[in-house]
Amino acid sequence: MTPADYDFLRGLLKERSGLDLSADKQYLVESRLVPLARRVGLSGIPDLVLKMKGGAAALITDVVEAMTTNETFFFRDKVPFDHLNGTMLPALLPARAARRSLRIWSAASSTGQEPYSIAMCLKEKAAELAGWRIEIVATDLSQEVLEKSRAGIYSQFEVQRGLPIQLLVKYFTQKGELWQINADIRAMVQHRQLNLLQDFSQLGKFDIIFCRNVLIYFDLATKLSIFERLAKVMEPDGMLMLGAAETVVGVTDAFRPYPDRRGLYQPNPTRGARPLLGGVQPALKIVAAR
Ligand SMILES: C[S@@+](CC[C@H](N)C(=O)[O-])C[C@H]1O[C@@H](n2cnc3c(N)ncnc32)[C@H](O)[C@@H]1O
Numbered sequence: 001m002t003p004a005d006y007d008f009l010r011g012l013l014k015e016r017s018g019l020d021l022s023a024d025k026q027y028l029v030e031s032r033l034v035p036l037a038r039r040v041g042l043s044g045i046p047d048l049v050l051k052m053k054g055g056a057a058a059l060i061t062d063v064v065e066a067m068t069t070n071e072t073f074f075f076r077d078k079v080p081f082d083h084l085n086g087t088m089l090p091a092l093l094p095a096r097a098a099r100r101s102l103r104i105w106s107a108a109s110s111t112g113q114e115p116y117s118i119a120m121c122l123k124e125k126a127a128e129l130a131g132w133r134i135e136i137v138a139t140d141l142s143q144e145v146l147e148k149s150r151a152g153i154y155s156q157f158e159v160q161r162g163l164p165i166q167l168l169v170k171y172f173t174q175k176g177e178l179w180q181i182n183a184d185i186r187a188m189v190q191h192r193q194l195n196l197l198q199d200f201s202q203l204g205k206f207d208i209i210f211c212r213n214v215l216i217y218f219d220l221a222t223k224l225s226i227f228e229r230l231a232k233v234m235e236p237d238g239m240l241m242l243g244a245a246e247t248v249v250g251v252t253d254a255f256r257p258y259p260d261r262r263g264l265y266q267p268n269p270t271r272g273a274r275p276l277l278g279g280v281q282p283a284l285k286i287v288a289a290r
Contacts (some may be wrong), residue, residue, distance in 0.1 A: 001026060001029065001030060001044075001045040001046065001050075001053075001228075002046065002173075004043055005046055005049045005173070006026055006051075008049055008053070009021075009029055009033075009036050009045075009049065009063070009188060010153075012060070012063070012243065013063075013067055013127060014219075016060070016062050016064045016197075017067070017068065017141055017193075017195065017197070017217075018196065018217065018218040018219075018222045019067055020218055020219040020222070021220075022251050025115075025254045029067070031065060032066045032067055033045055033063060033067075035047060035134075036048070036062060036063065036066045037193040039272075040059065040062070048063070049093050054106070054229075057271040062141075062181065064141070065141070065143070065144055066144045066262070068141060068142050068145075070110045070111060070142065070215070070218070071075065071110075071213070072110040072111060072114060072159060073112045073113050073158070073162045074113045074116070074117050074119045074158075074159070074162040074163035074164060075113075075160035076113065076114065076117075076165075076212070076216065077212075077243075077244055077264065078162075078242075079262060080210065080212065080241045080260075080263060080264075081117060081121060082117075082242070083239075083261050083263070083264050084118065084121050084208070085121055087122075087239075087258070087261055087264065088208055088239045088264075089122075089125070090253065091184065091237070091239075092207050092208065092237070092238075092239070092276040093128070093129075095237060095249050096207065097104065097108070100131055100132045101132060101133040101134070101135070102133075102134050102135070102207050102208070103204065103205065103206045103207050104118055104134075104135065104136045104137070104206065104207065104208040104209075105116060105137045105139070105187075105206045105208070105209045105210070105211075105212070105233075106136065106137070106138045106139070106210045107139055107194075107195065107196060107200075107209060107214070107230075108139070108140055108141075108192075108212070108213070108214035109138035109139060109140050109145075109146075109149060109210040110140060110142075110145045110149070110150050110182075111145045111148045111154075111158075111263060112138065112145075112148065112149030112150075113137075113154075113158070113162070113187070114210060114212065115136050115138035115149070115189045115210075116152065116181050116185060116186075116189065117147075117162075117163075118136055118199070118210065119185045119188040119189055120167055120171055120185060122134055122136075122183075122188070123171070123185060123188070129253055134188060135190065136188050136189045136190070137189075137190050137192065138189050138190065138191050138195065139191070139192045139194035139200075139203075140193065140194070141191075141193070141194070141195045141196070142195055146191050146192075146193055149191055150186075150191050151180070152180055152181035152186045153175070153178050153179070153180045153181075154172075154178065154179050154180075154181070155177070155178060155179075156177060156178075157259065158179075158181070159172065159179045159206075169287060170187050170288075184189065185207075185236060186268070194204065196214065196226050197210075197222065197225075197226075199229075200229060200233065201229070201232060201233060203233055204233070205233055205235050205238075206233055206234055206235065206240050207234075207235050207237075207238050207239070208236055208238060208240075208241070209230060209233075209234060209238065209239075209240045209241070209243070209244075210241045211230060211240065211242060211248070212241060212242060212243035212246070213243035213245075214243075215242070215243070215246045216243065216246055220251060223251050223252075224251050224252055227248055227251060227252040227254050227255065228252060228256075229253035230253055230255075231255060231267050231268075234267050235267075235281075236267055237266070237267075238267060239258065239264055239266055239267065240255055240262050240266070240267075241263055241264055241265075242265065243263070244262075244263060244266075246263070248265055250252070252265065253268050254268060254271055255267060255268055255269045
């Protein structure tokens with residue numbers, strides 16, 4: 001790959017998905033895109049870039065998807081689900097008792113292990129939540145991971161990563177060598193394709209947002225833009241759960257850390273009108289990819 005091809009791909013990925021590749025990630029691009037080029041009958045990355053410059057929209061979508069990292073597993077990192085069961089639900093269920101509804105968003109939900117882990121936590125409280133309307137919205141940029149998530153079918157390896165055996169037995173059905181999460185849990189999760197760089201105000205307001213292990217791929221200005229917009233779709237007493245390597249600290253004061261709960265944040269009621277990164281305007285010009 002020539003330096004010019006790499007620069008073109010970096011620019012395109014930043015614009016389409018927010019992925020902020022440093023100057024030394026050629027190996028990553030090659031490891032993901034050479035197999036893709038071969039699959040579509042092209043000789044390599046130079047050919048791929050040529051086709052993309054010619055405006056091959058479907059190919060551009062494939063390239064953007066191939067460059068996403070979809071690593072996930074059930075009850076990933078454990079702590080967020082301890083916070084869900086031990087802090088978020090105990091605070092929010094009494095607060096929502098009058099309207100008996102709860103809206104949860106798994107932003108960047110990948111192949112579904114995160115939203116389904118949330119759904120199982122709520123299903124475990126079925127008696128307490130009888131008559132409640134529970135909405136779990138799972139979104140991701142990648143159509144491919146969303147398809148897998150909708151199907152809810154996982155390999156033996158995937159169900160062995162993080163999922164307690166009692167929950168496997170209770171909520172999954174074995175299909176040959178695979179396991180499918182049961183229809184009642186699948187029905188708790190609505191899937192939608194959504195790029196976090198784009199406007200998501202149409203999703204409505206949420207009580208809980210899990211936005212984990214996706215912001216790490218973005219630059220500061222993109223993180224800031226996403227935090228500002230997440231704050232706008234969150235109820236004033238809502239809660240935001242970030243990934244272990246992610247924080248709002250030093251990026252925005254739209255959220256403030258929840259005391260003694262690592263990775264958990266709430267909208268900041270006392271924030272000023274201005275974001276902390278005064279003057280930085282994220283480049284959010286999106287060219288329609290699909
Ligand atoms: C590493 S996975 C995280 C999955 C899950 N949240 C977890 O923590 O286990 C990151 C996901 O972010 C998605 N993603 C990347 N860029 C995105 C964007 N601009 N908008 C929405 N999703 C994006 C990828 O497709 C991928 O499925």
